Amino acid sequence: MGRIAPLGPAADPVGNTGYAYRATPAMSVRHSLLALLAEEPRHGYGLKAQFERSTAGTWPLNVGQVYTTLARLERDGLAEPTDPDGDASGARQSWRITDLGREALGRWFEEPVALDPPARDELAIKVLLAIAADAESVGPILVRQRAAALERMAELTRHKAKADPMRELPWVLVLDALLLKLEAEVRWLDLVAARLAARGQR
Template identity: 45%
Template sequence: MSIRHGLLALLSQGSRHGYQLRAEFEASTGATWPLNIGQVYTTLARMERDGLVEPGEQDEQGRIVYSITPDGATEVGRWFATPITQTERPRDELAIKLAMAVTTQDVDVAEVVQAQRTATMRTLQELTRSKRGLDSPLDVAQTLILDSKIFQAEAELRWLDHCEAVLSRRSLQHPQEEP
């Protein structure tokens, strides 16, 4: 998800100033994606340049309130209607790390896998604890974000199990020769 589309989605619900957008973005994502206020205002400036938002009056504290334009509403509608494909997601750093570990001498790949498993289990436990007590309708967005992260952690653990099995089979098929 881009910050741009997240901010447009919030503005489609009504006009807001940058600090409101930042707070609501973080609340909507369960604080899993913290935003720097500078990112918010830089993104607003670009969206204004692109005709997706327009500045309005200043509030009582001198902050400019932004509104979505018809072009912005079309853009956010298109974003919601367009599925995210695997190729649009960032590269998988863990998969790259393990691939490099397998091909690098003097790296104990099993140790790398175990260190990752421990970290992922810790993350899974923290996410599960964070989810407790989230049951009001206002918590639905946070619950969905946490569920996604929990499912990703569970999938990562399954993949690490698979990696260990593949590595074990390979070592049985090609035992390392003693020098």
């Protein structure tokens, strides 16, 4: 899965424009591992591989991160080793979810994902500040941003064109999510332009 590289939060190719797929890693990795354990007991390396497959390689984990998360889950009583006598950090050891863990997982699935308010979005802040300073100067920003977003969308769409929605569903779903966010951004940019134009006419 060589296409992982340009997408992870650590390797955002467009820089700080704010349209990369952001998550809150600490929360999500914990619950994701719990979700994988809910399917069947697994050992550490298996968890890492399955996690990367499910997120279509958008989110590489290192094994150390897996083990520290597992340790925290055990501490909170959400997961436990299948062989309590074995070495908890050993590669042979496999883990399973506890009842308490299933409850916590259920709560996580039920809870809607809280979205960042736009005010905290870097692009929004940039545009708002530019308008406050000088409405004229925002034009080029909008144009550049729109071009960049469209270019990015085209790139993602090319990935999607190559993907097989039957066999690579997670990957396609991730691409859909990214594309829809970008589309929302393009539409927002168009709306900003339209509103500025409408204000200019008055």
